[in-house]
Amino acid sequence: MTDRPTANSKARARNRPTADDYFQGIRDRNLSMLARAFTLVESSSPRHLKVAEELLTRLMPLTGNALRIGITGAPGAGKSTFIEAFGLLLVRQGKRVAVLAVDPSSGVSGGSILGDKTRMTNLSSEKDAFIRPSPSAGTLGGVAHKTRECMLIAEAAGFDVILIETVGVGQSETMVADMTDCFLGLMLPGAGDELQGIKRGLLELVDVIAVNKADGKNKDAAELAARQYHNALDSITGRHFDDAPAILTCSARENLDIDKVWKAIEKRCRLRKDSGDFQRRRQQQNLRWLWSIVEDQLRHVMHTHPAVQAICNDVETNVLDGSMPPAAGARRLFSALNLDPSNL
Structure with missing residues (x-):
């Protein structure tokens, strides 16, 4: 049985700020909306991630x-x-x-x-x-x-x-x-x-x-x-x-x-x-930030993907008891995503 949205949950959803609301609040230097924007981007909730990404994209020129x-x-x-x-x-x-x-x-x-x-x-x-x-x-x-x-x-x-x-x-x-x-x-x-x-x-x-x-x-x-x-x-x-x-x-x-x-x-x-080093540093920092995000998201996929989760306990057990080298265990986890590190 699936839970149906209640009247209260629907009202909360209607009252959630949109990316437009956050953007305008930040432009207006509204400190309350600024604090809420910080909370938004710090959230790991999937429903917040898309709004946060849209907001940051719009804010970049500023x-x-x-x-x-x-x-x-x-x-x-x-x-x-x-x-x-x-x-x-x-x-x-x-x-x-x-x-x-x-x-x-x-x-x-x-x-x-x-x-x-x-x-x-x-x-x-x-x-x-x-x-x-x-x-x-x-x-x-x-x-x-x-x-x-x-x-x-x-x-x-x-x-x-x-x-x-x-x-x-x-x-x-x-x-x-x-x-x-x-x-x-x-x-x-x-x-x-x-x-x-x-x-x-x-x-x-x-x-x-x-x-x-x-x-x-x-x-x-x-x-x-x-x-x-x-x-x-x-x-x-x-x-x-x-x-x-x-x-x-x-x-x-x-x-x-x-x-x-x-x-x-x-x-x-x-x-x-x-x-000219000031701007070069910032450009290089953005590139390193890009790859930091890629690594974080890859790690998240490895910890949450159903195919990985299905074999994760067995792989960890085999590594713990010494029957499988960690490198082989990592390769098996990658193979669950149809990825072979040696061929990438």
Whole structure:
């Protein structure tokens, strides 16, 4: 017996915004509709996917005018405090700022606290600022699954600067570096220990290093850390002088030298625009985004296709007990889709 649509479900369907509704709301800078558009593109519901794709296609001509800045740092580096101070600086300069703050999801329940907005109360109360916390939901790279889509929506809504806060620090942060124009690494004083444990891959990606908490008794330690980064960077990464990240100190808590961080970001982006690298980076980022979507959709097909599901348990059992090599198991799963990787 199939369930018939109830009067309530029909009413809800009639009241669902269309792609036109979302588009006009975003054009009108309606923050309520903007939040609903973020929820739409983050949804995994099949009925939302088509609307989201239509909306993004229509919004594309309105995107690309914002400056995209990724911000990462180890736990305790003060990312939320810094972003609030940084965002307030930009708002006072007449800019509209959107913050896409990614909170780590629980590996057990999948839940997320989504507390970034509550930690940025002053910024969230500004009419020219918008903070969107999203769960990482297990996505690698320090970003949520649909951060790129949310970034485009924010750009279409007229925000001048998009700040993407990552869940932490590590080599998987390549993803956020691969969707932004400038990548800021927020560091703590005491670089001696930190340089030993910091990921080499991160230093190869960042455009600006800001040693935070450079105030009070930490001021000397922060300046020492900055000098140590200067001395160690060439030997660690081998980057050329003209591509070396700017290194400076600041204090988000005391609102000291935050403007210098902004000037360093502006300078890096200006140099890239003058050389033509800015636009080339964005084009390459779009290509990598394309193939990331292809890989995600292929993975989804492999996990949901009936023919694959019919043999999946047997293949996994054989791989677990050692009677089938993983490569052979993968080939069998592909064969269920009439695909042979060796012939592709």
